[in-house]
Every structure is written in C-alpha cells, then in structure tokens.
Amino acid sequence: MSDIFTTLASSVRRDILSMLKERDMTAGEISDKLTVTKPTLSGHLNILKSADLVVTERQGTTITYSLNTTVVDELLANLVGLLSSKDEKE
Amino acid sequence: MSDIFTTLASSVRRDILSMLKERDMTAGEISDKLTVTKPTLSGHLNILKSADLVVTERQGTTITYSLNTTVVDELLANLVGLLSSKDEKE
DNA sequence: ACTATAATTTGGTATTTAGCAAAATAACAA
DNA sequence: TTGTTATTTTGCTAAATACCAAATTATAGT
Numbered sequence: 001m002s003d004i005f006t007t008l009a010s011s012v013r014r015d016i017l018s019m020l021k022e023r024d025m026t027a028g029e030i031s032d033k034l035t036v037t038k039p040t041l042s043g044h045l046n047i048l049k050s051a052d053l054v055v056t057e058r059q060g061t062t063i064t065y066s067l068n069t070t071v072v073d074e075l076l077a078n079l080v081g082l083l084s085s086k087d088e089k090e
Numbered sequence: 091m092s093d094i095f096t097t098l099a100s101s102v103r104r105d106i107l108s109m110l111k112e113r114d115m116t117a118g119e120i121s122d123k124l125t126v127t128k129p130t131l132s133g134h135l136n137i138l139k140s141a142d143l144v145v146t147e148r149q150g151t152t153i154t155y156s157l158n159t160t161v162v163d164e165l166l167a168n169l170v171g172l173l174s175s176k177d178e179k180e
Numbered sequence: 181a182c183t184a185t186a187a188t189t190t191g192g193t194a195t196t197t198a199g200c201a202a203a204a205t206a207a208c209a210a
Numbered sequence: 211t212t213g214t215t216a217t218t219t220t221g222c223t224a225a226a227t228a229c230c231a232a233a234t235t236a237t238a239g240t
Contacts, residue, residue: 009099010198027217040199042218061207061216079169100228117187130229132188151186151237 004075007051012036013044017067020054024066094165097141102126103134107157110144114156 007013016030031041045065048054052071057064097103106120121131135155138144142161147154 005095005104006099006197009096012198014095028215031217036198037200038217039201039219043198046218058207061214063217076170080166096227102228118185121187126228127230128187129189129231133228136188148237151184153187 004051004053004078007047007053010044010047012041013048016044016048016065017053017072020065020067024064026062026064028062030065094141094143094168097137097143100134100137102131103138106134106138106155107143107162110155110157114154116152116154118152120155 012034015034019025019030019033027038027041027045030045031038034041036044045054048065049056053068053075054065055068057066102124105124109115109120109123117128117131117135120135121128124131126134135144138155139146143158143165144155145158147156
C-alpha cells in the first residue's frame with residue numbers, strides 16, 4: 001500500500017498505466033510513445049512490476065506488459081478508504 | 091492533477107490526511123501525533139495546502155487545519171478515471 | 181513595551197530519484 | 211557460431227526531497 005503511491009508519483013509511470021489500460025503493449029511499443037530513453041523506460045517498468053501493477057510475458061525477444069487489473073482494483077479500493085468517508089458526524 | 095500524486099507520495103502527508111479525515115486539528119496537535127519536528131511538519135502542511143487538499147483558519151496564535159473535502163472528492167474521481175475501466179472490449 | 185506561545189521561514193546537509201550512454205543479456209535466425 | 215533485434219543492467223551525474231536546528235513572524239496577555 002505504501003509504495004504504490006510513490007510508484008504513482010511519476011507522470012511517466014502514470015502514462016504507462018494509462019496506455020496499458022487500453023491495450024497490452026511491448027516495451028518497445030511503449031518506448032515509441034514516450035520521450036524517455038529505453039534504459040530509463042526499463043527502470044520505470046521495473047518499478048511498476050515491483051509494485052505489482054503490471055505483469056509481463058516474454059514472446060521470443062519481445063516482452064509484453066499488461067495491467068494487473070486485480071491489484072489496480074485493490075488500489076482503488078484502498079484509495080477510497082484512505083480519503084473518502086468522514087461522514088460519521090453529519 | 092499531476093502534483094497531487096507527488097503530494098500523496100509521502101507517508102507523513104498521508105497520515106496527516108487520515109487524521110484530518112477524523113477531525114480538524116491545529117498544527118501543534120498534529121505535531122504531537124507525529125515523529126517529525128515542527129519545521130518539517132510545517133513544510134508538509136504547506137505542500138498539502140498548495141495541493142489544495144487542506145484549508146486553514148487562524149484563531150489567535152493557533153492555526154487549525156481541515157480537509158478540503160471538495161478537492162479530495164475530485165481527486166478520488168480522477169483516480170478512478172485514471173485507473174479503472176478498460177471494460178470497453180469485454 | 182515586554183513576555184510567552186504557536187507556527188513558520190531560513191539555511192544547510194543527506195538521501196532519494198530520474199535520466200542518459202555504454203555495456204550486457206536473451207532469444208532467435210542464418 | 212555469428213549476427214540481429216529487443217530489452218535490461220551498470221555506472222554515473224544532476225535534480226529533487228526530506229529532514230533538522232536556529233532564527234523569525236504573528237498573536238495575545240500583562
């Protein structure tokens with residue numbers, strides 16, 4: 001729960017998540033859409049993977065990244081728990 | 091929208107938001123509950139204020155902090171927009 | 181004006197993070 | 211095994227962030 005927020009603190013990583021929300025993509029395809037170099041992108045992908053927000057599957061020389069929808073849904077539930085409510089007194 | 095995530099990246103700031111979710115508190119009261127020094131806390135409160143997540147009201151020498159519930163609700167809506175859905179094809 | 185209390189600002193150091201180029205690894209084909 | 215493509219790891223520098231102590235501001239009481 002804790003490091004998910006630091007994971008989301010980067011706009012590059014948020015952009016990646018938005019793209020993967022639409023469709024699965026290889027690292028190269030993601031790289032084509034962003035301005036950072038491939039090594040930099042690879043670092044971001046690693047962070048997303050460590051946070052369990054994405055999963056990977058290798059097909060030959062390419063690696064396809066996809067959203068881990070289960071964890072993303074959990075994250076949203078946690079966010080709502082963190083910030084909403086407060087309705088106890090009114 | 092962008093810097094709200096960097097604002098939430100700090101556990102100290104998330105703790106402050108959780109506390110303010112329960113009740114309004116002065117800077118001193120918040121400080122009593124946390125391990126950081128007052129100057130450090132003041133910096134965090136400034137960041138929360140700049141992100142429009144909290145509002146302040148001075149009463150004499152004390153300053154009371156409260157959640158800006160309007161903006162917090164907007165934030166939650168944006169988060170859901172960023173991460174959920176993807177249901178277009180299924 | 182003087183003192184006390186609450187909170188913030190200033191100035192500085194240390195840790196973390198993001199970024200790149202160059203080198204390395206993985207899978208495959210010839 | 212040599213070469214090619216896709217991706218990652220390594221090594222490094224620059225920028226951002228967090229933290230604290232000391233100094234400062236703001237308000238109220240005497």
